[in-house]
Amino acid sequence: MKKIIAFFFVAMTVLFVRAQDVADPHIIRITGTRFTYLLVQTWIDEYAKINPAAKIELAGKIGADSADILIASHILRPGDVKDWQTSVAVCHYILLPVVNSGRPDLKELQQKGITGQALKKVFFEDKEYNGVAQTGNAWMVYKREKPSCSSIAFANHFGNQQKDIVGVPVPGDDRDLLAVVKKDKRAVTYNSPGIIYNLKSRRVVDSIAVIPIDLNENGVIDEKEKIYDTLDEIIRYTENSGDPAIPVDAVNLLFRKNNPDKAVIAFLQWVLGDGQRYSHEYGFLNLDSNTLKSEKNSLVAITGLSSCAPTSHILINK
Numbered sequence: 001m002k003k004i005i006a007f008f009f010v011a012m013t014v015l016f017v018r019a020q021d022v023a024d025p026h027i028i029r030i031t032g033t034r035f036t037y038l039l040v041q042t043w044i045d046e047y048a049k050i051n052p053a054a055k056i057e058l059a060g061k062i063g064a065d066s067a068d069i070l071i072a073s074h075i076l077r078p079g080d081v082k083d084w085q086t087s088v089a090v091c092h093y094i095l096l097p098v099v100n101s102g103r104p105d106l107k108e109l110q111q112k113g114i115t116g117q118a119l120k121k122v123f124f125e126d127k128e129y130n131g132v133a134q135t136g137n138a139w140m141v142y143k144r145e146k147p148s149c150s151s152i153a154f155a156n157h158f159g160n161q162q163k164d165i166v167g168v169p170v171p172g173d174d175r176d177l178l179a180v181v182k183k184d185k186r187a188v189t190y191n192s193p194g195i196i197y198n199l200k201s202r203r204v205v206d207s208i209a210v211i212p213i214d215l216n217e218n219g220v221i222d223e224k225e226k227i228y229d230t231l232d233e234i235i236r237y238t239e240n241s242g243d244p245a246i247p248v249d250a251v252n253l254l255f256r257k258n259n260p261d262k263a264v265i266a267f268l269q270w271v272l273g274d275g276q277r278y279s280h281e282y283g284f285l286n287l288d289s290n291t292l293k294s295e296k297n298s299l300v301a302i303t304g305l306s307s308c309a310p311t312s313h314i315l316i317n318k
Contacts, residue, residue, distance in 0.1 A: 028264055031062055032071025033149045035174045035192055036251055038199075039091070039282040040071065043275045047267060068264055070254040073149035075156055086257035086302065088295045090271050092285040094238055095154050095190050095247040096228075098178070101209040102185040105138075113214035113221040116245055120158045122188065123165055140186035141167030142177060150174055153249035154190045182207040190247075194283030197231035204228070215245045231283055239285050251284065257302060265303050272296050 030040065048054040064070050065082070072080060073093065081087055097119055103109065114122075122139055143165045144151045151162045167189075170177045174195055181187040188211070198205050210228040212221045227237040238246050253271075255264050272287075272295055279286050287295065 028068040028261070028267065029062055029066065030069040030071065031064065031067040032069075033073040033251070035150065035195060036071055036073060036284075038194070039278060039284055042278050042282070043271055046275070046278065047270050050270075068255060068261065069268075071251065072254055073251045074152040074249050076252060081254060084256060084258055085254045086298075087252045087254045088268055088272070088298060089250040089252050089287060089291065090268075090295070091251045091276070091279045091287060092248050093192050093194070093251060093283070094234060094285065095150060095157070095192055095249070096196060096234070097188060097190055097211040097213070098181060098196055098208050099211055100181055100183075100185045100187045101204075101207050103209070104185075106209055110209070110212055111221060112219060113212040113225065115214045115217045116158070119213075120160075123154075123167070123190070124158060124160050126166055138186070139188045140184055141165075142170050142180050142184075142187055142189045143167045144174070144177055145169035145171045148174070149249075150190070150192060154247055156249070157247035178205075178208065192283060193231055193234055197283060199231070199282060202231040213245055215243055232280070235280055235283070235285060239288075248285070260302055262303065265299055269296070269299055272299070 030044075044054075070085075072087070076087060097114065099106065099109070123141060123143075126139075126141075147162055151165060155162045155165055170180050174191055177189055178191050178195055181189050196204060196208060196210065204210060212225060212228055214221065215225050216222070227233050237243070238248060253268060255261075255268070272292060276286050276292070286292075
């Protein structure tokens with residue numbers, strides 16, 4: 001009888017603890033743009049080191065409206081931010097045109113580069129035949145099958161919408177898109193440096209080549225335009241120059257603006273502070289000083305506090 005009572009007591013205790021965890025109002029759930037997950041996971045891991053109370057877990061899929069923090073990596077359009085939401089930008093990222101490294105004309109292509117107008121023609125203006133964009137049989141354009149942040153951002157740069165991108169739809173995420181290009185010598189697509197480059201070697205991944213953008217449009221890639229050999233070169237050039245010819249967009253984090261969770265604000269404040277040091281490692285750009293100051297001030301304005309005690313549990317949806 002004593003063993004039965006003891007077992008019952010232990011079982012009820014476990015159920016009570018689990019119920020408390022489920023009901024915990026400080027569980028922060030994060031979902032959104034998948035290609036940011038390596039960086040976001042690092043933010044979470046590093047934040048947990050200074051906040052031992054933060055329990056970091058991987059959660060199942062959740063809807064955007066169910067998330068405490070939603071990652072949206074493109075210019076926020078009307079309707080993207082709900083009435084009850086607000087946002088902060090936490091970093092930027094580049095989008096580059098890439099081809100299969102086995103293209104017969106790769107050497108010539110890398111010597112001459114490609115202009116913004118030529119890119120617009122390839123991805124938005126060429127006629128389609130059975131879903132394949134044709135430019136004298138020179139290109140086989142591939143694109144994301146479903147709406148995605150990178151596709152929205154790439155189209156925005158050229159004054160278009162995602163639906164206007166021509167080519168063969170590829171199911172899956174940005175890594176799946178790059179995988180298709182590795183198999184087709186005619187292929188061309190767009191992707192972010194954190195996927196195009198190996199994060200350890202900082203060099204372009206196997207079977208892929210970046211099409212250099214002819215920034216000054218003089219028909220040749222000059223020495224100053226040879227900025228794609230390593231991940232750090234393209235990051236450094238883009239951050240320092242702000243060259244408008246290179247597609248760049250923001251990683252935004254959306255969250256509740258009315259009675260916001262102070263634990264959410266504390267995490268976001270950390271991301272805009274110490275968290276900035278991890279952006280380059282994963283191929284992202286840091287915010288410029290003026291933008292960073294503005295985003296920090298916006299968080300202060302929301303709560304009226306300069307800092308918040310970090311006591312939350314953080315979950316990232318994957």
